């Protein structure tokens with residue numbers, strides 16, 4: 001006798017949120033369908049598929065990689081193991097950029113380390129007059145980002161393969177956002193939980209985790225127009241050091257902003273060209 005939707009969910013040895021996401025994926029339905037069809041009996045094929053997905057999750061594979069998607073800033077993004085799984089705290093970067101870009105203003109935005117493209121696509125979608133450039137060094141990540149650009153029908157976003165600013169000589173931007181790798185290379189968290197499955201090149205950045213942030217803080221002024229802003233995400237304990245790096249690089253209005261848990265997760269500053 002096969003399980004009903006309710007029974008299959010209750011019997012799955014998983015966090016209930018994960019179990020629902022996997023069952024939705026196995027059945028090819030949305031959340032509302034699961035609620036409305038709680039008494040529906042799974043077919044043999046559906047039951048077997050759900051069991052296989054549950055086994056993968058039990059083995060540690062992140063739900064986002066199993067179902068191939070993750071929601072970010074109200075949009076659904078394709079994700080594969082070639083890209084970081086978009087995180088809720090990264091939405092702070094998008095919020096900051098949208099605050100700085102009036103909807104009726106044409107301006108230039110740069111996203112460093114595009115990954116799935118979640119940050120750049122969200123900004124481009126909400127600010128159709130902005131020209132957004134997003135770079136990544138990973139060809140595989142850019143292929144995923146390209147799919148997401150297509151999926152969201154964004155036409156004001158250009159993706160470039162580049163080692164940070166290398167392909168951007170002579171270009172200037174009004175806002176630069178970045179979610180660079182910022183985990184210390186020997187941090188034990190890299191060998192735990194979901195991080196084990198994510199690309200190391202998206203996470204680790206030298207002995208103190210600040211290699212990329214140091215480089216970006218120092219190089220960004222060359223690519224910012226006068227009055228332009230740089231803002232980047234960093235680790236939960238890196239805010240003070242990031243503000244120092246921004247100040248050393250000559251930024252003013254240096255700030256940090258906290259996530260919903262009250263932890264400073266992004267820092268930035270304004271570039272006012274020196275005379």
Ligand SMILES: C[S@@+](CC[C@H](N)C(=O)[O-])C[C@H]1O[C@@H](n2cnc3c(N)ncnc32)[C@H](O)[C@@H]1O
Pocket residue numbers: 083084085086087090112113114115116117118119135136137138141162163164179180181201202203
């Ligand atoms: C933490 S992930 C952020 C991905 C995406 N922006 C997000 O927030 O989900 C960092 C990204 O930076 C890229 N990256 C790492 N080193 C880079 C470099 N030297 N130049 C350009 N991109 C780089 C990685 O490939 C990865 O996609």
